[in-house]
Amino acid sequence: MKSISVPIGKKVYFASDNHLGAPTQEQSLPREKKFVAWLDEVKEDAAAIFLLGDLFDFWFEYKTVVPKGFTRTLGKLAEITDSGIPIFYFVGNHDLWMNGYFENELNIPVYHTPQQFKINSTTFFIGHGDGLGPGDKGYKRMKKLFTNRMAQWCFRWLHPDMGVKLAQYFSVNNKLLSGEEDIHFLGENKEWLVQYAKRKLKEKHCDYFVFGHRHLPLEITLSATSSYINLGDWISYYTYGVFDGTKLSLETYVH
Template identity: 75%
Template sequence: MEIPEGKKIYFASDNHLGAPTMEASRPRERKFVAWLDHVKQDAAAIFLMGDLFDFWFEYKTVIPKGFARTLGKLAEITDSGIPVYYFVGNHDLWMSGYFEDELNIPVFHTPQEFTFKMNTERSRSTFFIGHGDGLGPGDKGYKRMKKVFTNPFFKWLFRWLHPDIGVRIAQYLSVKNKLISGDDDAKFLGEDNEWLVTYCKSKLKQQHYDYFVFGHRHLPLDIQLNANSKYMNLGDWIQYYTYGVFDGSTLKLKEY
């Protein structure tokens, strides 16, 4: 992707809109929409790194109620010609066409490689981008659970629930189990114990990337992996309101 002069790439993750209730999350939604208005002024592209919603499931003709401000703003941005890319998180695994068809937003279910280049320079920067869930060592219980959640048969069974029932059950379980940002997620485990850091270092043994960008941890992290590679976790829009910005040469973590 070529970055025009004066433009930037923006990254944000983990809004969990709708949690703990729709009403309680509305001020956070308004703040996020204000951020989208702010960054669209010089955005070459916007990457949303998952868990924009605390729960999202697409029936064939139904989507969860709410989020009108966010969805409308995203449609406005893509209609203006600014590309937006979406990576599903562990709370919105069940995207299956609505963002692509209605908002013109490509949706990725696995991490992806991107190369960014300023059109005035020869240098290129390589990125490895994803939500971050299920990567690295450990967390075997979640990895097994994710296989169930993404299994076509179990998704087909869930669709037989009336949306009023299915969405209500899923929202209750999400908040009940403190999946927004549990206490463990909010603690820095030390570089040697951060499983996404371990994952990034393992990837670097196979191929060089200038930057790894993930969400999921709900903790803003900016860690130098070696002399030429950096890992960034984007934090969240529940407590930190942090985001990443790449100007063609440097990736920085900022607070809105």
């Protein structure tokens, strides 16, 4: 379990599901500028920042090429890590194919599976949330293809102009991939990430289970001492999590 100490007056921030580039670069630019403005504000008192995936609507790293765009965001992330504030990134279902660029260029560790963190004396179970729990069966089958090394090797042989354009088309139009088929609250008993968190809680206590992916800002009590938090998104809600050293809460960015 990784440990982070939050000094008095500092906070830890969590955000997820920006889907920059969707449905077009031009249409996502105002959202990107808003996110960068948020990063500018939180860096003033941030002890750490967690980004829980789908920052981009599509991201694929060729050996010497990454997708065009997102200069404002990437530059701001580099500025923050250069200042000494750690950023932790968890890949989502739209950016599964990270392979060293964030680590080498931005000094941001990238996680492909959920991780446990201890922040001060509070325990966190953190991940994007895709493919977890009893549901999401269609996506689980698709993810096996996405993470297949042979499939990725074949995709790399496409010229980036063709590969990225093709992937962006499916990313925007495939409801199974985008999650648009269930962006409404299903009820606690049908929320598969809630069910997943409850199952993990039986194995080991955790104060907070923090996920993205669902695009819904949710705060659900699992027990007297444990909660499930879904961060929402930066498309409709502009919500984020903030931990003040004692308590995690959801807030909305107004800019």
